[in-house]
Amino acid sequence: MAGIKDVARQAGVSVATVSRVLNDHPSVRADTRDRVLTAVAALRYRPNAVARSLRTDQTRTLGLVISDVLNPFFTELARSVEDQARALGYSVIIGNADERPDLQDHHVRTLLDRRIDGLLVSPTDGGSPLMLDAARSGTPMVFVDRWIKDVDVPVVRTDGRAAVRELVAHLHALEHRRLAIIAGPAATTTGRERVDAFRSALREFGLPLPAAYIGRGDFQADSGRRATAAFLDLDEPPAVIFAADNLMALGAMDEIRARKLRVPDDVALAAFDDIPWFMHTDPPVTAIAQPTGDLGAAAVRALVGLIDGRAAESVTLAARLVVRRSCGE
Structure with a gap:
């Protein structure tokens, strides 16, 4: 399997230059970037995400714990979260709590063990012990759709x-x-x-x-x-x-x-x-x-802001009535 030194040798650049290209550093010239990316493709080089996370203390990964993956609302929410996270350079790992606090804790524990950079949660049944501990210990976290009273975590929600x-x-x-x-x-x-x-x-x-x-x-x-x-x-x-x-x-x-x-x-x-x-x-x-797409995108932006050290404010969006024919219209 090709390593970063092989890419540097084939592209005729230093290892540091390859690293800058892979991390989208703006200082790299366009022709140099093209040579490096051509070498990456030819050698089928894949960066070691684990090693990189140990160096940078970031995995570029977000966790999303939703209440019920079978609920179409949460399915659409997860899609919008993934779309916005990808646009900001993050991947998403999703856990389905199935409206059970014990499963919610299981997913939170697993995600924290994988050293995610931040956590999006739609709390089930008033929360769960491990999730509350994570929120209070400073883990970058945003509540989406649902929230827990008296827990100091930004909330992105709809007011219906x-x-x-x-x-x-x-x-x-x-x-x-x-x-x-x-x-x-x-x-x-x-x-x-x-x-x-x-x-x-x-x-x-x-x-x-x-x-x-x-x-x-x-x-x-x-x-x-x-x-x-x-x-x-x-x-x-x-x-x-x-x-x-x-x-x-x-x-x-x-x-x-x-x-x-x-x-x-x-x-x-x-x-x-x-x-x-x-x-x-x-x-x-x-x-x-509910404006589900906007809800997921706003939640990701708030979480990435926290990860980057910026303050994140809660966001409230408005729901709207869609009149059809099931009430005798």
């Missing part, structure tokens, strides 16, 4: 309160009066925030939210189906079911169809977290969309 209020106004204009919500886990910030925003908007429009109209889910499809079954078994079922994430909305749709009911004729359906196939369902689903 205005969009939820717009949704309730939209439903009220359609003359819906019995509105229910399938809430996410109360241990997560997004779970609490979305149900609080829904309750506040209903209060503004003079609409009640009985305890029976609050279903408890876990951001998984099965929980959406169970909560919907409980709603539909009530003596006075809701006219609208608002699922606080896309997977719970899909579970709700499954239960509605299993009962030979129709959306929106028998019960209307809306969701938080728009996904591409919502526009292709019958009927297309009215949903609140």
Whole structure:
């Protein structure tokens, strides 16, 4: 296997010049850079990333721990994180916590052992001990989508309160009066925030939210189906079911169809977290969309800023309502 000395010999330059080319140093002349890169390609030389990280104390690698890789929101988030990281010269290692704090700790431990330069986390269930220790010990870290109260870590998130209020106004204009919500886990910030925003908007429009109209889910499809079954078994079922994430909305749709009911004729359906196939369902689903690509890119920029020794401020982006036909529009 060719080494850096072989590349230098073939290109007719010093080892230091090869190193500068490989690290994109601006002082290298264009013709010299071309000769070095030609030699690298001809010899199929691959730099030793481990040795380089020992010299520079950087691996140019970021860790991303997401809550559920099967959730289309987090899949899209991971894609945007990878795209932005690559543009800034970083690679990304992804861990899926599957909404389990123990798995989250496992991935955090593995990533720290691999000497990543920084960590992006969407905390599950209020966090986990190792992740909290890492945050408090100074590991460059940014929370994305979710966050943990009283932990001094920059947060890049979406504020969905205005969009939820717009949704309730939209439903009220359609003359819906019995509105229910399938809430996410109360241990997560997004779970609490979305149900609080829904309750506040209903209060503004003079609409009640009985305890029976609050279903408890876990951001998984099965929980959406169970909560919907409980709603539909009530003596006075809701006219609208608002699922606080896309997977719970899909579970709700499954239960509605299993009962030979129709959306929106028998019960209307809306969701938080728009996904591409919502526009292709019958009927297309009215949903609140997050700027997921911008969210991932902003999180990477904040983390790289921390790694470079710059202060990073939290970033809040706005969600938006996408009106389709699942609420009787």
